[in-house]
Amino acid sequence: MEKVLMKGNEALAEAAIRAGCKCFFGYPITPQSELPAYLAREMPKRGGVFLQAESEVAAINMVYGAAGAGVRVMTSSSSPGISLKQEGISYLCGAELPCVIVNIMRGGPGLGDIQPAQSDYFQATRGGGHGDYRTIVLAPSSVQELVDLVYDAFDLADMYRNPVLILGDGILGQMMEPVVFKERPARQLPPKDWATTGKMGRQKTNVINSLYLDPVKLEEHNLKLFKKYQEIEAKEQRYEILNGDDAEYFVVAYGICARIAHAAVEMAREDGIKVGLIRPITLWPYPKKAFEEVLPKAKAFLTVELSLGQMVEDVKLSVEGRAPVYFYGRTGGMVPTAEEIFEEIKKMRGLS
Amino acid sequence: MKVVFERPKSLQPTKTHYCPGCGHGVIHRLVAEVMDELGIQDKTIGVAPVGCAVLAYNYFDCDMQQAAHGRAPAVATGIKRALPDRVVFTYQGDGDLAAIGTAEIVHAAARGENITVIFVNNAIYGMTGGQMAPTTLVGQKTETSPYGRDPQMAGYPIRVCEMLATLDGPSFLARAELTDVKNINKAKSYIKKAFEMQLSGKGFSLVEILSPCPTNWGMKPKDAVDWVKNEMVKVFPPGVFKEPKEG
Amino acid sequence: MKMEIIMAGFGGQGIMLMGEILAHSAMLEGREVSWIPSYGPEMRGGTANCMVVISDKRIPSPIISSPDVLVAMNKPSMEKFTPMVKSGGIVILNKALIDERPARDNIKVIEVDATGIADELGNMRVANMVALGVLIGETGIVKPETVIKSIDYFLPAHRKNMMEINEKALKRGIAEVQK
Ligand SMILES: Cc1ncc(C[n+]2csc(CCOP(=O)(O)OP(=O)(O)O)c2C)c(N)n1
Ligand code: SF4
Ligand SMILES: [Mg+2]
Numbered sequence: 001m002e003k004v005l006m007k008g009n010e011a012l013a014e015a016a017i018r019a020g021c022k023c024f025f026g027y028p029i030t031p032q033s034e035l036p037a038y039l040a041r042e043m044p045k046r047g048g049v050f051l052q053a054e055s056e057v058a059a060i061n062m063v064y065g066a067a068g069a070g071v072r073v074m075t076s077s078s079s080p081g082i083s084l085k086q087e088g089i090s091y092l093c094g095a096e097l098p099c100v101i102v103n104i105m106r107g108g109p110g111l112g113d114i115q116p117a118q119s120d121y122f123q124a125t126r127g128g129g130h131g132d133y134r135t136i137v138l139a140p141s142s143v144q145e146l147v148d149l150v151y152d153a154f155d156l157a158d159m160y161r162n163p164v165l166i167l168g169d170g171i172l173g174q175m176m177e178p179v180v181f182k183e184r185p186a187r188q189l190p191p192k193d194w195a196t197t198g199k200m201g202r203q204k205t206n207v208i209n210s211l212y213l214d215p216v217k218l219e220e221h222n223l224k225l226f227k228k229y230q231e232i233e234a235k236e237q238r239y240e241i242l243n244g245d246d247a248e249y250f251v252v253a254y255g256i257c258a259r260i261a262h263a264a265v266e267m268a269r270e271d272g273i274k275v276g277l278i279r280p281i282t283l284w285p286y287p288k289k290a291f292e293e294v295l296p297k298a299k300a301f302l303t304v305e306l307s308l309g310q311m312v313e314d315v316k317l318s319v320e321g322r323a324p325v326y327f328y329g330r331t332g333g334m335v336p337t338a339e340e341i342f343e344e345i346k347k348m349r350g351l352s
Numbered sequence: 353m354k355v356v357f358e359r360p361k362s363l364q365p366t367k368t369h370y371c372p373g374c375g376h377g378v379i380h381r382l383v384a385e386v387m388d389e390l391g392i393q394d395k396t397i398g399v400a401p402v403g404c405a406v407l408a409y410n411y412f413d414c415d416m417q418q419a420a421h422g423r424a425p426a427v428a429t430g431i432k433r434a435l436p437d438r439v440v441f442t443y444q445g446d447g448d449l450a451a452i453g454t455a456e457i458v459h460a461a462a463r464g465e466n467i468t469v470i471f472v473n474n475a476i477y478g479m480t481g482g483q484m485a486p487t488t489l490v491g492q493k494t495e496t497s498p499y500g501r502d503p504q505m506a507g508y509p510i511r512v513c514e515m516l517a518t519l520d521g522p523s524f525l526a527r528a529e530l531t532d533v534k535n536i537n538k539a540k541s542y543i544k545k546a547f548e549m550q551l552s553g554k555g556f557s558l559v560e561i562l563s564p565c566p567t568n569w570g571m572k573p574k575d576a577v578d579w580v581k582n583e584m585v586k587v588f589p590p591g592v593f594k595e596p597k598e599g
Numbered sequence: 600m601k602m603e604i605i606m607a608g609f610g611g612q613g614i615m616l617m618g619e620i621l622a623h624s625a626m627l628e629g630r631e632v633s634w635i636p637s638y639g640p641e642m643r644g645g646t647a648n649c650m651v652v653i654s655d656k657r658i659p660s661p662i663i664s665s666p667d668v669l670v671a672m673n674k675p676s677m678e679k680f681t682p683m684v685k686s687g688g689i690v691i692l693n694k695a696l697i698d699e700r701p702a703r704d705n706i707k708v709i710e711v712d713a714t715g716i717a718d719e720l721g722n723m724r725v726a727n728m729v730a731l732g733v734l735i736g737e738t739g740i741v742k743p744e745t746v747i748k749s750i751d752y753f754l755p756a757h758r759k760n761m762m763e764i765n766e767k768a769l770k771r772g773i774a775e776v777q778k
Contacts, residue, residue, distance in 0.1 A: 005623045005632070027452065028483040028496065036483075040496040044505070052484055052496050052506065055422065055452035080421070111402060111418070175661055176619065176634040178626045262659035337664045 001180045008143045009034035009173040012076075012102065012166070015150035017042060018181055021100070022071040023049040025062035029078045030114045031170035032104035036076065056081040060088030060101075067097035068208035070195025072154050076102035079120050080111060083128070089163055090129030093225070094210025098157035100150070101135075102166045104173045105306075107333035115333025116169035118255060121310035124165050125284040132222050134229045136164040136236065137283040139254040143177035149281075151184055156236065158189045160228055167283065169306065171256045171335070232285055239287035240279045241294065243269060247276030249348055250294055251341070252315050253304040254280045261304050264341035275345055283311070291318040298323050300352040304341055305329045324352050360384035362393045364413045373573025375530045375563025376404055376472060380411050382540045383443070383470055387414065390547055396439040397431050399424040403445035404478040404565075422453025425460035428467045439550055441468040447477045450486040450510045457512070464521035464555035468546045471512060471558055474565040475584060482568030486510045489587055494568075509587055513560050517593040523554035525594040529562040531581045535590070542592075554596060562588055600655045602740055603663045605680050606730075607648035608672025608693070613727035616753060617670070618649035621731060624741045624749040625653040633661035646676050653740060668738065670730050672713065677701060691733050693726065709733060711775050717768055722761075725768035732772015743773060 006014070013035045016024070024039045036052070043050035053059035059075050066073040077085065082103045092099060105120050107113040120128075127133045136156050140146040146168065153164040196206045212218035243265055244250075253261035258279040268275045278294065278301075280287045291298075300323055303312040312327045319325055328344040330336045359365060362384035370377045387393050393414050400408040402421035409416035419427040424442035432440045449457050449471050460467065476494060477483040483496040487509045491500040501509075513525045524546050528539035539561050546557035562584045564576035571579060604621065608614045615636055622634040630653050637648045650663045665685045671677035672693045684690055686705040695714035711733050717726035728750070735741055750765050 003626060005619070005626055005634070028447070028477050028480040030480050033481055033483070033495065037495045037498070041498045044499070050496075050505075054454060054486065057452075111406070111420070171635060171662070174636050176622060177661075178632060259658075259660045260662060266659055335662065337662070338660055339664060 001182060003178045003180050005176050006143060006179050007034055007174060007176050008146050008168065009104070010038045011143050011147050011179050012150055012168075012173075013038035013042070015147040015181065016074050016100070016154075017046055017048060019151045019154045020072045021048065021074045021154065023051075023062075023066040023073040025051050025053050025059040025066070025073070025075050026077060027053050027056045027059050027081060029081045031106060031173055032076050032078050032102065034173070035102065035104075056084035057088065060085040060092075063099050063101075064088055064092055064095070064097060064208075067092065067099045068095065068196050070192040070197055072098075072100075072158075074100040074102065076104065078104045078106045078114075079108050079117070082120060082123070086123070086129035089135065090127070090131050090133065091210050092163045093127070093133035093135065094131060095208045096161040096225070097163070097208065098154075098161050099163050100153045100157060100166065101163055102168065104168045104170060106170060107331070113333045114170065116171045116256060116306060116335060117331070117333055118167075118169060118257060118306035119308075119310065119331065120167070121283065121305070121307060124167055125286070125314070133225060134162075134232075134284055136160070136162060136232060136285075137167055138164065139167045139281060139283050140172065141255050141258045141279060143172070143175060144179045145281075146172065147179050147181060155187050155189065158192070159187075160232055161194075162228070162232075167255065169256050236282060237285050237287040237289050238281035239290040240281060241290060242277040242279065244276035244278075244294060247274050247294070248297060248299045249273065249275040249302070249345065249352075250278050250298055250300075251275060251302045251304060251345065252278045252280070252311070254283060254311065256335075257304055257306055260336060260338050261341055263338035264345060267338060267342045268345045271342075271346075273345060273349055280311070283314075286314045286318065288318040291315075295319070295322055300324045300326065300348050302326045302328060302344055302348045304336065304344070306335065307331055326351070360388045362387035362396075362413050364411055366410060368411055369407060370404065371567045373564060373566040373576055374404070375474065375561065375565070378530055378536065379470065379472055379539075379561055379563060380408065382536070382543055383441070384412065386540065386544045386547055389544065390551065392439045392547065392551070395437070396441065397435070399428045399431070399440070399442040401442070401444040401448040402479070403448045405443055405445065405472065406479065408443050422448050422451070423456055424448065425453065425456040425465070425467070425469065429460055429463070429465050432465060432467050436466070439468070439547065441470060441547070443470045444472065445478065446471070446473045446475065446485045446487040450512055454486075458516070458519075461516045461556045461558070462519050462521045464523070466550055466553060466555050467557075468550050469556075469558040470543065471560040472563050473512070473560050473584075473588065474563045475509075476565050476568045478565050478568055487512075487588070489583060511588060513558070513593040516558065522556040522558065522594050523549045523596055524557040524592075526558075526592045527560040527562065527588060527590045529580055529585055529590050530564065531577055538590075545595075549596075560588070562590070600653075601658075602653045602668065602738065603666045604651045604653070604668045604670070604734070605648060605663055605666040605683070606651070606670040606672075607646050607676030607680055610647045612647070612672045613724060614647045614672060615649050617727040617731050618651045620746060620749045620753055621734070621741070622651050622653070623752060624745040627745050627748060628741055630654060631656065631658050633658050635661045646673070646679060648676065648680070668734060670734060671697065672726070672730065673697065674699070681706075689737060691730055691737070693730060695726075709737060709776065711772065713772070716771050716775075720764055720767055720771070722764055725765055728765050728768035729772040729775075732769040733775050734772075736773035736776035743769060
C-alpha cells in the first residue's frame with residue numbers, strides 16, 4: 001500500500017472523502033484552512049459537495065439538513081467557530097443526527113490566537129451547548145491516526161446516530177507525516193430508514209425533530225439518549241499505554257501533547273525513572289479502563305495539557321483518590337518542551 | 353517649510369501591519385482625517401472587526417471596542433443606545449459584514465441605528481489567507497473557489513449598498529473606489545457625509561470602499577489598483593445610493 | 600538511528616520545501632519521519648523554519664528542542680537556532696548571507712556559499728538544494744538518488760524543466776563537503 005507524506009489537515013480531508021463524506025459545509029478560520037481548501041478542490045471532482053457557508057451558525061445548520069437527509073456530512077472549524085456551532089450541535093444530538101465535526105483548536109478565550117491549544121476540552125466533552133447530551137470525542141496524535149479516526153468517526157456517528165467530534169490542534173493540522181489510506185472492510189451499519197429523503201412510496205413520514213412539548217415524552221427521549229450514551233461508554237473507550245509494563249508513574253496526555261510527553265517519558269526512562277504514558281484516544285467516553293489497568297501498580301499520575309487544567313478533572317474522576325494526580329499545563333498557544341515535562345516527572349517522583 | 357503630509361491626530365503614531373499596497377491603511381487615514389475635521393475624536397467610539405483590520409484598535413486614536421466576527425453592528429448598537437450623544441462607527445470587511453454578519457448589518461440598517469459603518473470591500477477574506485468572500489466576483493479564483501467562483505455552486509456577489517437601499521432605515525449609503533486621487537477624495541467626502549448624518553441624528557449611514565488586497569489577489573500593488581478600476585467597479589458601481597432629500 | 604534537523608531562513612528561500620524533500624526521501628527509504636513548519640512565537644521575527652525528524656523507530660515528538668543539525672540560510676536564523684544545537688551537532692551556514700561564525704566550539708560548522716553557487720548555476724532559488732546537498736553529503740542520512748526522486752515528486756508538471764538545475768545544485772552541495 002502506498003505511503004504518502006501529507007499535512008494533517010489535508011490527510012483529514014482526503015480520509016473524509018474516502019470514508020464516503022458527501023457534503024462539507026464550513027466557514028473560513030485559521031488554523032484549519034488547508035482542510036476546506038482541499039475539499040473545495042477535490043469534492044467537485046469526486047462527486048461531493050463543498051459549500052462555504054456565510055457563518056458557522058449557518059454551516060452547522062446545513063450539516064443538520066444534510067445529515068437528516070441521510071448522507072455522510074462533515075464540518076470543520078477552530079475554537080471560536082466551534083463555539084458558534086454549539087446551538088446546532090445541541091439540535092443534532094437532540095434529533096440524533098450522525099455527522100463529523102472537526103475542531104482544530106487554537107488559543108482562547110475570545111479571539112485568542114491561532115497557536116495550538118487544548119482548551120476546548122470541557123466544551124467538547126461536557127456537551128458545549130444546552131441540554132442533556134454527549135458527543136463522542138476523538139483525539140488523534142499523529143497524521144496516520146487522524147486518517148484512521150476519520151473513518152471511525154463516520155462509522156461511530158452512523159452506528160449511534162450521534163455527532164462525533166474530532167479534536168486536533170494547529171500542529172497536528174500543519175504537521176506532515178507518512179500516511180497510508182488503508183482499504184477497510186465496510187462495517188455493518190444500521191440502515192438510515194429514519195432519513196427524510198421524501199416518502200418515495202414509504203407509508204409513514206419521517207420527521208427529524210428535537211421538540212417534545214410533553215415533558216413525559218422529553219424525559220423518555222432523554223433517557224433513551226442516556227441509554228445510548230451508557231452503551232457507548234461501555235463499548236467505545238479507546239486508549240494507548242506506552243512504556244507501561246513496569247511503570248510506577250504515569251503521564252496522561254492526548255493529541256500533540258501526548259507526542260511531547262512521550263519524548264519526555266523516554267528521557268525519564270534514560271534517567272532510570274519507571275514512567276509510562278497513558279494516551280486517551282477517546283476523550284468522551286473517557287478511557288477509565290486505562291486507569292483500572294494501571295492503578296494496581298501506579299504511584300502517581302501527571303496530567304499534561306495545553307490548557308490550565310481541564311482533562312485533569314477526568315483523570316481525578318477515574319483515579320478516584322487512589323493515587324495522587326498532578327498537573328502541568330501551558331496555555332494561550334504556548335507549547336511545553338519535552339524537557340519541561342521531564343522536570344515535572346522528576347518532581348512527581350520526588351513528591352510521591 | 354510647510355508640512356503637507358501630516359499624520360491625522362486621530363491616528364496613533366504606530367506603524368500598521370498591513371501589506372504594501374493594501375487599502376486598509378489609506379482608509380484608516382481617511383476616517384481619521386474626517387474625525388479631525390469634524391472635531392469628534394474625543395467623543396468617538398470605534399468598533400474593530402475580525403479580519404485584517406482586527407488591530408484597528410491599535411491604530412485609531414479614539415476609544416475602540418473589538419467585536420466578535422460579524423457582530424460589530426450589534427456591538428455598536430449597544431454602545432450607541434447606552435451613549436446616544438457619542439459618535440459610534442464600525443469598520444468591517446466584506447466577510448465580516450456581508451457573510452457572517454449579514455443579519456447584524458441588515459437589522460442595524462433597518463432600525464436606522466444612528467451609527468456609521470465603514471465597509472471595506474476587497475472581494476476576499478484577507479486575514480485567513482484568501483478564501484472566497486460574499487463579494488468575490490464571478491470567475492474570481494480564491495482558495496475556496498479554486499476553479500473560479502461558479503454561480504451554480506456559490507451564487508453571486510452581494511451588492512451591499514443596493515441591498516440596504518431598499519430599506520427605510522438608512523440615511524446615507526455610498527460606494528467609492530480606492531484607485532486615484534480623485535476617487536480617494538471622493539471616498540473621504542462620503543465618509544465625512546456619513547459621520548455628519550450621524551451627528552445630525554439622521555440615522556444609519558454606510559460607506560463601502562472598493563479596496564485592493566494585492567497579497568491575496570496575487571498581484572503587484574499597481575495591478576491590484578487596476579483590477580479595482582477595471583473589474584470590481586463593473587460589478588460594484590460607485591456612487592450614492594441613498595441620501596436625504598434636500599430641504 | 601534518529602536525527603533531528605531544523606532548517607531556517609527568510610520566507611521565499613524554499614526552506615519549507617527543503618524540509619519536505621528531505622522528509623519525503625527519508626520516508627521513501629523506509630524511515631519514520633515528521634515535518635512541522637514554524638509554529639508559535641517562533642514565527643515572529645522574519646524567519647521561516649521547519650523541523651524534520653528522521654528515525655528508525657516511532658517518533659515521539661515532532662517538536663525539536665535540541666537539533667542534531669541546523670541549516671541556517673540567513674543570519675537571524677543562525678543567531679536564533681545555533682544555541683539550541685546539541686553539542687557535537689552540525690551547523691550548515693549559507694556563507695553568502697552570514698558574515699559571522701557562531702560563538703560555539705562544541706559544534707561542527709560547515710560554511711557553504713549556497714546562494715553564490717546557485718547564482719552560478721543560473722538560479723538563486725536552488726540555494727536550498729545546495730544546502731540540502733551539503734546536509735546529505737555530510738551526514739549520509741539519505742541517498743542522493745532518493746532525494747532526486749523526491750525533488751521530482753514535488754516539482755509540479757509545468758516546472759519539470761527545473762529538474763536538471765535542482766539536481767546540479769544538490770550535487771554541487773554534496774561535492775562541497777567532499778572537497
Ligand atoms: C467565529 C469565527 N469564524 C471565523 C473566524 C476566522 N476569520 C478571521 S478573519 C475572517 C475573514 C475576514 O475577511 P474580511 O471580513 O473580508 O476582512 P479582510 O481580512 O478581507 O479585511 C475569518 C473568516 C473567526 N475569527 N471567528
Ligand atoms: S492580506 Fe490583503 S487586506 Fe490583508 S493586509 Fe494584506 S493586502 Fe491588506
Ligand atoms: Mg475582505
